[in-house]
Amino acid sequence: MCAELKIHMRSNKRRVLPNSKELIVNYNKRTPPETISEHNDPFRVDWTEIPNDPNDALGFLTGKEALRIPDRSIPRYKLFWPLRCGWYNESEYREKKDLYNDIATIIEEAIKTQLSLRRKRDWVQYGCVFVVPDLYERHYVSQTLEMLMRDLGFGKVCFIQESLAATCGAGYTTACVVDVGAQKTSICCVEEGMCIENSRINLKCGGADVTETFIRMMLYDHFPYADINLKRRYDFLLAEELKSKFCTMNEGEISPQLFDFHLRASGQDTRKYAFKTYDEVLLAPQGYYQPTIFDNSQKLKNRRKLVDRSYDLYEGGPNDPVSSAQSAVISLISPIVPVNGQTNGETSNGHTAPAPIKLAPNLFQKINDSERTPASTVGSPAPDDDDTPVPIGETNTATDTLAPSVRDDVLPVIALDTAILTSISHGARLDDRKTRDFLSSVMVVGGGAQIPGFYMFLEERLKELRPEFAKDIVIGTPPRELDPQGVIWKGGSVFGKLRGTNDSWIGKTEYDRLGARLLVYKCMWAW
Numbered sequence: 001m002c003a004e005l006k007i008h009m010r011s012n013k014r015r016v017l018p019n020s021k022e023l024i025v026n027y028n029k030r031t032p033p034e035t036i037s038e039h040n041d042p043f044r045v046d047w048t049e050i051p052n053d054p055n056d057a058l059g060f061l062t063g064k065e066a067l068r069i070p071d072r073s074i075p076r077y078k079l080f081w082p083l084r085c086g087w088y089n090e091s092e093y094r095e096k097k098d099l100y101n102d103i104a105t106i107i108e109e110a111i112k113t114q115l116s117l118r119r120k121r122d123w124v125q126y127g128c129v130f131v132v133p134d135l136y137e138r139h140y141v142s143q144t145l146e147m148l149m150r151d152l153g154f155g156k157v158c159f160i161q162e163s164l165a166a167t168c169g170a171g172y173t174t175a176c177v178v179d180v181g182a183q184k185t186s187i188c189c190v191e192e193g194m195c196i197e198n199s200r201i202n203l204k205c206g207g208a209d210v211t212e213t214f215i216r217m218m219l220y221d222h223f224p225y226a227d228i229n230l231k232r233r234y235d236f237l238l239a240e241e242l243k244s245k246f247c248t249m250n251e252g253e254i255s256p257q258l259f260d261f262h263l264r265a266s267g268q269d270t271r272k273y274a275f276k277t278y279d280e281v282l283l284a285p286q287g288y289y290q291p292t293i294f295d296n297s298q299k300l301k302n303r304r305k306l307v308d309r310s311y312d313l314y315e316g317g318p319n320d321p322v323s324s325a326q327s328a329v330i331s332l333i334s335p336i337v338p339v340n341g342q343t344n345g346e347t348s349n350g351h352t353a354p355a356p357i358k359l360a361p362n363l364f365q366k367i368n369d370s371e372r373t374p375a376s377t378v379g380s381p382a383p384d385d386d387d388t389p390v391p392i393g394e395t396n397t398a399t400d401t402l403a404p405s406v407r408d409d410v411l412p413v414i415a416l417d418t419a420i421l422t423s424i425s426h427g428a429r430l431d432d433r434k435t436r437d438f439l440s441s442v443m444v445v446g447g448g449a450q451i452p453g454f455y456m457f458l459e460e461r462l463k464e465l466r467p468e469f470a471k472d473i474v475i476g477t478p479p480r481e482l483d484p485q486g487v488i489w490k491g492g493s494v495f496g497k498l499r500g501t502n503d504s505w506i507g508k509t510e511y512d513r514l515g516a517r518l519l520v521y522k523c524m525w526a527w
């Protein structure tokens, strides 16, 4: 990537000094930190106060307080992250109920402290709009409903999918919504107030991967704080800060640059470090387009250890929602593609794997092969004997029927531009007018896209991949200066106030009688 970047910069007539890397490495190697006494540091951190007596009941801490526990108290606390990559984080728990309880506790505390609704018994007067992923798991939604009704005691509850919430918040009716979060990126085409089912994609990477990759790259270039360890809370927060301040996707900003930061650990003097960066600030966020540079090795760990996939109550088979776009993404990554659920082998999770078949080829007929297959693929699809392009819709027959075990075993991580075009092609289904509509209204939200130059870079990549639509492609942010990181929440609150939403509220009495079966009638999409 370094070499490619150099070539690209030269071809864009940018000045590239041959020894830039050496210069910054040498600087980083020989610059010791400066020590500032903790008491003289005007920006010293307020650490969470913990009772000194080890016999005192500790209870729990959530949110920022949990991340600011001083090191000396760490042995008495264990930090849990009950959700990871938009899935239950099963690897950290022994019991399902502890995992569910932690999620309920975090939400309860957030409502009490952030919304100042301190008395839980009053919550029966409130309706709760809960935003779920576009490509959710049924069990997750029904479990959430149980939590909101029984543990938190809301008077009524309704659900909205996140891309639809983004369009409600931004006031759009048609858009291809791309939400770049911390650990996942979701993409979905929305049309006339409905998420197009087959366009839903959920990639398991996001801003946290950029943070980690940036730090790994800096360490390789002799980052002076060599002991940085992202498992330590204050180091993780520091890394997030450095990424947010210094990473960019503007090629014009690439030159040796000097930055500094303060390391604040509890009970220690503050250390001020100076360091230099070169291309790391740009290469790390470019991982969105070359995600094999991210460390994806742990993301599937212990998946399905505690929480099984959802099954159809009557027919017995697995029945979590699927999307042909997501299946196409998985097929691009995995060489194993099933045909109509036939199976013949074991996968790494011990689930039965499907028989391999040939992949239908061109998802994007007008893109040549080298561009179409993302650099991130870990296996290559079997070549087709017949080179004639297959219409986009026809790829769906094979990909729709991916066995659930494959969906669990293959980590969906591919280049962002390919994923967006896959979503749009499955959302528009060969209709050029719709393709144009979605390409001209790609709305990017979420904190992961806050890196300077993100939108421009994405726009250029999409134009390169679909030159015939180059004039139409526009990447937008939510209008009216809405915060792209909060627009989904705003959409949820707008949705809760619409009169048309009335039918989707689930009340307490009907929930007591019918339970999660109500979701079939109450969700405003095909549950």
Ligand SMILES: Nc1ncnc2c1ncn2[C@@H]1O[C@H](COP(=O)(O)OP(=O)(O)OP(=O)(O)O)[C@@H](O)[C@H]1O
Binding pocket: 085, 086, 180, 181, 182, 183, 184, 185, 206, 207, 208, 211, 240, 243, 244, 245, 445, 446, 447, 448, 449, 450, 451, 452, 485
């Ligand atoms: N100014 C910024 N520059 C770069 N990255 C940023 C900036 N602000 C926030 N981020 C990143 O955005 C991510 C958080 O975004 P967001 O709040 O949309 O995610 P989330 O919804 O919590 O994540 P997920 O969708 O994975 O659950 C973090 O990785 C954070 O580092």
